[in-house]
Amino acid sequence: MLTITFYFFIAIVVVQLSYYLGIFGKFAFGKPQTIEKQKVPVSVIVCAKNEENNVKNYIPLLAEQDYPDFEIVLIDDASSDETLEVFEEFEQKYDNIRLVKVENNEAFWGNKKYALTLGIKASKKEYLLFTDADCYPTSKDWITAMSSQFTEEKTIILGYGGYERIERSLLNKVIRFETILTAVQYFSWAKIGLPYMGVGRNLAYKKEEFFNVNGFIEHIQVRSGDDDLFVNQAANKNNTAIAYHPDSFTYSRPKKSYSEWFTQKRRHATTANHYKFFDKMQLSIFYTSQLFFFLLVILLLSLQFQWIFVLALLATRYTIAWIVMGVSAGKLKERDLRIWFPIVEIVLIFTQINIFITNIFSKPVHWK
Structure with missing residues (x-):
């Protein structure tokens, strides 16, 4: 035995x-990535629900991106705090900000995919770049770095969304390691030609890819998965590329308690049950x-x-x-x-x- x-x-x-x-x-062991500047029109899409403090800090970092042709679509998903008011102030301040106000819909209550769909339909640019309301780019060249990977064939770009470093915290190290391991997995499988997921903290695709698969309709009943389930459905070896130049990264604040992070990972594990x-x-x-x-x-x-x-x-x-x-x-x-x-x-x-x-x-x- x-x-x-x-x-x-x-x-x-x-x-x-x-x-x-x-x-x-x-x-x-792949080669370091270089940036070849593109001039594709980009809509940066941010969906927020009760994120007034984060959007106050991070939306200006998006508005100050060094890119020739982009807009920012801010989606307020029926927030009960001051998120909408903050968005309205930014809409008045920046000419390239477009605001989408989402009211509670009984059929889609609490479903982020419904709010994102409204934002995508309201966007005016051909290429969409997504990040979360609690995320921020590492440089003013974030849009440039992400959009640089678009080609005529490559219309879905998987990016890296990391978490801030907290000194002397084992939990922070575990969270960041898990994030690295996940990124290494979906980057590597994409390089092989078998992409299976991406993260909404840093994801880009051409708008036609969204409509080619009828948006989120096949998994609309799954509350999460606006990022990974969409990629799992729409991505293939021909249309998917990865972005890992340091200028393409986004970061967000990690959970500070094990229970919060554990709950977050439970949601992710449940969503993965719907993969191919x-x-x-x-x-x-x-x-x-x-x-x-x-x-x-x-x-x-x-x-x-x-x-x-x-x-x-x-x-x-x-x-x-x-x-x-x-x-x-x-x-x-x-x-x-x-x-x-x-x-x-x-x-x-x-x-x-x-x-x-x-x-x-x-x-x-x-x-x-």
Whole structure:
């Protein structure tokens, strides 16, 4: 029985190395990205619900972008605070701001996709660039960096949306590592030609892509997924590119408590259940192999079965994974996380187990 377990462990290590080297390595060891300035007309779309403090701080950063042809579409999704009033002030101050006021609709109450659809229809530009109300770009060239990846064929651009760094916070390191791992996954699969998701904190696509799939109609009943479910449906190897130049990044403030972040990740996990079969399978295989890797290491070492080979495989897997994630973290300007990789990976694995079990017994709450 132990021999079979040992061979199963070898198979798990092979699976893990296949992901890290064969797939994630496509992004980690790819060439640095350059920016070739485009002049495509861009509508920056921001949907907000009860975000008055964030929009006060971040909308001016969008309005001050150094780009020749863009507008900002601000969508107030029936906010109960002063978000709408703040938007109206910006509309008066900036000529290129367009305001969309969304009233509660009984059929679509609390559904962000309904509000976004109204904003997309109100936009006047051919290319759409999305970010969240609590996000901000890293430079005045954010629109330039994201739009630079558009070509005649590439009409969906996946960007990176990171989180601010908080010193001396293990939770912050776990959140940022999970964000890096997610980005490495969807960037790498897109480079292979199998894009499966993007993040609404930093996502761009040509407006015709939205109407080609009838917008969000196929998953309108799912409260979340205006970003990843749309990409999962509309993206393919021919129309999708990635943007990872540092000027293309956006950042937002991370959750400060484990319970808030845990609730957020529960929503994301529920949305992933609606991915295409292959995408669900490849994600399941990766995360399941991660879990089995650690469990089998503990089992085999505790029983001292083939312990030299187990230690050798453990070291090999960790070295390869550490290098790939370390190089990727450097590309995404998250270098401080490299030394924390062994710790945050384990915390993340057991968090994912907890999410899986919790979601079996209760449904998470979605858009405000």
